[in-house]
Amino acid sequence: MKNKLLFIFFVFLMAPIYGQYLYVEYEHTVNVVKETGSFKMNAILVAEDNLSHYTVFFNNDKFKNISNVIKDENDDSSFHVFTSLDVGDSSTLIYNKVDNGISLNLLDNGKPIIIQDNGVKFDWKLSVETKTIQNFECTKATVDFRGRQYIAWFTTDIPVSFGPWKFHGLPGLILQVHDVDNLFEWNATKIQYPVQLVKTLDAVHSGANFKVMSLRDYLKAQSEKRTEDEKMRLSKLSKGTRIVESKTENKGIELVYEWELDESKKN
Amino acid sequence: MKIFLLKSQKFYCLIVLLLLGNFMCGQTIKGRVTDTLENPIAYVNVILRDSLNKQIITYTTTDEQGKYEITIEKVGKYVISFNALSYQPKSEKIILEKHDFTRNVKLQEQATELNEVVIQTEKAIVVKKDTIILTVGAFLKGNETTVEDLLKNLPGFHVEADGTVKIGNQEIEKVMVDGDDFLKKGYQLLTKNLNADVVEKVEIYQKYSNNRLLKDIENSHKVAVNLKLKKDRKIDWFGNASLAYGLTTTNKYQVRANAMRFGEVGKHYFLTNLNNVGAFSGGESSIYVSASDLNEVGAIGNMEVARNLISLDAYELSLKKSRFNLNNQELLSLNSIFKINEKMKIKTNGLFSWDEKTFEQQSIQNYTTSSISFTNRESNLINKNLFSGSGAIDFDYDISQNELLEIDATYKRGNEDSKSRLEFNSVPIHQFLSDHNERLMYKTIYTNKLATKKVLALSGVYIYDKKPQNYTLDTVVFDDLFPDVDATSARQFSNNQMNFTGFEAHLLDRKKKDDLLELKIGFTNRIDFLTSNLDVIGSNGDESISEFKNDLKYTVGKLYANAKYKIKFGNYALNTKLDFNQLFNKFESYGNEESQSPFFASPSLSMSYEFNENNNLSLSYNNNFTNASLLQVFDNYVLTNNKDFLRGGAGSSQVNSSGLTLGYSLGRWTKSFFARARISYLKSHDFFSTNTIIDPDYSLTNIIRINDSETLLGDVTIDRYLKFMSSNLKLNFSFFKSDFKNSVNDSELRLVENTSYEYGFELRSAFDGLFNYNLGAKWNSSVVKTTSRFSNTNNTSFIDLNFNFNQNFNAEIQSERYYFGNFDTHKSFYFLDFETKYKMKKNNVTFTLTGKNLLNVKTFRESFISDIGTFSTSYRLMPRFLLLGVDFSF
Structure with missing residues (x-):
């Protein structure tokens, strides 16, 4: 009797966590060369109806572990979604359709923090161009997003409106997206549906008690720190070295932000 | 409720015609999507395509209640489709009128499975x-x-x-x-x-x-x-040139030109540099700088040279060389690479340099020891004519995937003729020195990769180096040394020649976990020949050969093996090295022969421990044996300038020393705070010292080998970035203390204690705008204590100002101050230099204006102290000049 009760309790506990999820692996390519660091990262997108959960792996072993689980146990493949505790080896970006909110975790000065980027809007322009990517008929869509122009290929055959990184809002899964300069590229390499998860997606960021700040505040703090770091570096040069020109160039994915444009309009 | 389903083409046409004119208004399609059990389905993709079901016109998704709403401007024929994961997609043709209408849809559940791989496209x-x-x-x-x-x-x-x-x-x-x-x-x-x-x-x-x-x-x-x-x-051929000419001073120039061509079979790069403004063109030293680190593969023999005995202007001066480099240099460098076939390549380098140099100095030497006290005054004007030419051929052969052969041959030849007009204590002396040198180096390196992480390199080297010197003095002051001859002038011919042969096998083996094992086994043989003859010429013109002569052969054979292992575990890193040397020394001079074959083993060990990112501790110990070189063993005096004689005479011997170094670093260079401290203790169990006979008119120095000397040195550097003033502050402190013994005028061994401190700071800004500064000061205080005590405190400081008017126009002003505490008057010297550049972006032409020594300081004076006295020397500087230059490409 006692056992039975326990069992029921257990099922009750587990039941809401299981669901059917879409699983997509992406190759996340950053062509901004650094003398160290990886240029290709593996990423996993897990999505349910209103949430997508995109994790980029800096540690390839962790990626392989998950990828193998998915491959080996076809029917009831399940895995632990990465939590904020895994930040450092990976970074997870959650898009919530309900409130159109994006939150992502990353290491800030060694400490994991959660950054909120809410109200992001992709103003997609659909094209008549189509191409086939591995039996999926894809439609081309373009968007100007934060200083870069992107070309995306999505398929309505997979009816979710998610994609890699922050990309969302197309009437189908994005299989390929890159900017016109080819600096950033995402390519889907594996798609699977359905998979089972042991944890709900929205639990990921809320589980840990990390500092939460808005992207805007975070960037402001970062930029102040970067300027100061650059000054510090320059002031440490030896005598006789001349600084003729020094500028910090933003080579990140996002070059300008809506609020910066608003500010410059005001001025 | 029902949307207008198309029944016939006619009907459709009619409606279109009827509604024509009203189509500009937006119409809305809305509805609700549910499953078969009437439960709402959220986040269903609702897509509206054109009538051919091709182009997507607009799209939306259903909300939590399964509701959707699409607004469309044009009335007409469309296809609307509803897609959701795990449901059967549904699409219907619709005709849109000007009325809004509602369309509810039921989706059938469907087991969907996807397991696909998307194939990559080509990448940039x-x-x-x-x-x-x-x-x-x-x-x-x-x-x-x-x-x-x-x-x-x-x-x-x-x-x-x-x-x-x-x-x-x-x-x-x-x-x-x-x-x-x-x-x-x-x-x-x-x-x-x-x-x-x-x-x-x-x-x-x-x-x-x-x-x-x-x-x-x-x-x-x-x-x-x-x-x-x-x-x-x-x-085709291309290149650039830069021409600069004096504005106020005539005939001051600096010319640089490059020409190059990159063909399939031959590649060429030619360079020339002509200047008389004291600039160094980089061709002064050897252009074949490679493997300066003796631990590198194939570095065998890189440090082996024959030494000159005489040098007329050998002073370690504190001023930067270009200030007193009164030159007239012409340099030509020709470099080509020829490809014989896919696996073979020949590289040729030629470097030719001509120079005329002038060096003028006055010096006052106060000698004070327990036995002597006198002052010598000298003034000296040296004119030099220099030529050096060198050629190198490198042959590279990629034998196979795992084998490489490299053969390098270098030949260098130089002539240096110096004339000196010396006034020694009011006695005029003319000195002539003719220096010819010749060096040939031939090296072969064969590398073979034995396994994926294991390489064996075999190197063989032969070096021939010859430095003959012909030295004439028209007046001698050291005639007391030759009482038999009433010496008035003297001539010394000397030749120092070296032959070096060496073979080495070097194995590098990278183990698991990145540990590195290095093994080296080799044999080298160095033979030095030294001949010198001092002829003393009497007032009557008679030449007599003095006893100051050498004719010797010194052979050093060395069989060595060393093992190095680098290991890392956790936060510890350990480097161990063990050296085994078997020496075969043979010294032959005028029929005397002395042989010795000692064996040494010397260990060294270094450890580092990283507490965390910001704290790092290191400790190293080493033990070294040094074999006496030719300059420590030759057994008769040679003249090294107008009055100084040197004799080796320490015999075939070795000296042994041990050193211990402790280092600690706090913070990181990239962080706002960084500090580093290091302290070293060096104990020489034996060392080469001197016994010198000092007389106002001559000195006789003997090298002697004695026991025990100690050196303690340390330094602390602190870097602190000051945010409030966007500047970095750097503090330095170093000290040096050494105790050794020598002998003067056959005295007992006397203890010499050298102590010096140096401390200083630097401040450098990193402002955003037009202006930046860099300033600093350094104090140096030293004391030499023997039977007498000498001390000295000097100071140098500088301020550099930078102006970046824009990307194409910048200027810099540099100022320096030197202060010598030991001088009674004229303790300070000031220098001011200036440089500005203007770049015309359109045609790639840059204009430069350079001004050096703007305060026109004509001579510079500095002071030195040693265990036998205090010295001051003043020398002539490059006078003020202004150069206007232009750079362009062709």
């Missing part, structure tokens, strides 16, 4: 292990003229204003052209000149090794760049 960037290949065409923006412009547009590259190319924060090692390198660190000549449109691909090599077989086996942090040229390009 290919990343292989440690190599990144960029296809240039994908990144061209159209504004590129030179390779430098091209690199600026490539991801990851950063080209600094001075032309330094960086990838990330790391400056690149070299720029090769189709795998060939002749400029090494001087790659800017190439990047600033080579046209971008000849380049097809840019390759970046990380963890670069100069020997491809050592890649990933030796420790390397280098980054190199290779330019792959387009094959169809007809490649």
